Amino acid sequence: MTDTQSQFPEFEVVPAVDVKEGETVQLVGGDPDTESRYGDPVEAAERWVDEGAETLHLVDLDGAFAGERANAPALEAVVDAVGDRVAVQVGGGVRTPADALWLLDHGVDRVILGTAAVENPDIVADISEKQPGSVMVSLDAKAGEVVVSGWTESTGLNPAEAAERYEELGAGSVLFTDVDREGQLEGVNRELVERVVDAVDIPVVASGGVASLDDVRTLREAGAAAVVVGTALYEGEFTLREAMSV
Numbered sequence: 469m470t471d472t473q474s475q476f477p478e479f480e481v482v483p484a485v486d487v488k489e490g491e492t493v494q495l496v497g498g499d500p501d502t503e504s505r506y507g508d509p510v511e512a513a514e515r516w517v518d519e520g521a522e523t524l525h526l527v528d529l530d531g532a533f534a535g536e537r538a539n540a541p542a543l544e545a546v547v548d549a550v551g552d553r554v555a556v557q558v559g560g561g562v563r564t565p566a567d568a569l570w571l572l573d574h575g576v577d578r579v580i581l582g583t584a585a586v587e588n589p590d591i592v593a594d595i596s597e598k599q600p601g602s603v604m605v606s607l608d609a610k611a612g613e614v615v616v617s618g619w620t621e622s623t624g625l626n627p628a629e630a631a632e633r634y635e636e637l638g639a640g641s642v643l644f645t646d647v648d649r650e651g652q653l654e655g656v657n658r659e660l661v662e663r664v665v666d667a668v669d670i671p672v673v674a675s676g677g678v679a680s681l682d683d684v685r686t687l688r689e690a691g692a693a694a695v696v697v698g699t700a701l702y703e704g705e706f707t708l709r710e711a712m713s714v
Contacts, residue, residue, distance in 0.1 A: 531561020596638030
């Protein structure tokens with residue numbers, strides 16, 4: 469069973485395996501028309517595990533846009549292949565407690581809730597009551613506001629205030645993504661991350677804009693418990709081992 473104390477005891481670099489139409493992809497700013505493809509998700513996952521990853525970040529991108537899980541077979545194949553060696557967190561299209569609990573009962577360590585948590589905050593408490601610490605609430609920020617439905621709809625929510633609310637509801641961690649910088653290799657916004665980190669006691673995992681080892685170091689110094697990295701790793705800006713040693 470997951471709990472907040474067992475998550476990210478030391479700073480981690482978490483490779484992203486985002487899946488669209490059964491393939492590993494990376495998007496720029498969440499725009500589905502900007503995808504770069506990187507092949508089979510299982511091969512990507514095994515590569516990162518072989519290079520030393522302790523956690524993998526799996527996202528069903530089609531599910532995030534459609535509102536229901538769309539790449540379940542691909543993600544389940546990844547969990548089957550590497551789930552006994554690393555922690556796995558899964559998001560995208562997880563909309564109900566039943567969805568989340570099924571994943572948690574089938575090898576997933578943390579479920580990532582974004583749109584579902586915003587539309588129905590009580591879902592966080594419902595799942596956390598049965599599986600304490602297992603919910604990672606995804607707060608994706610665009611122009612300083614939380615966005616949902618595959619980053620297409622603004623909610624008007626302040627990310628730091630939202631993080632506090634979900635911690636009170638039992639969230640075990642927060643995934644904070646700077647959508648304005650996602651996939652663009654333009655660097656990170658330390659101030660935004662620090663605001664969310666300072667608002668809560670649970671781990672905050674940062675994502676979006678990482679382009680260099682300096683960015684990884686900046687997020688660590690900002691207090692993030694971990695950083696999710698996608699495009700920079702796939703494009704060879706640095707290696708996972710290099711990032712883990714900052």
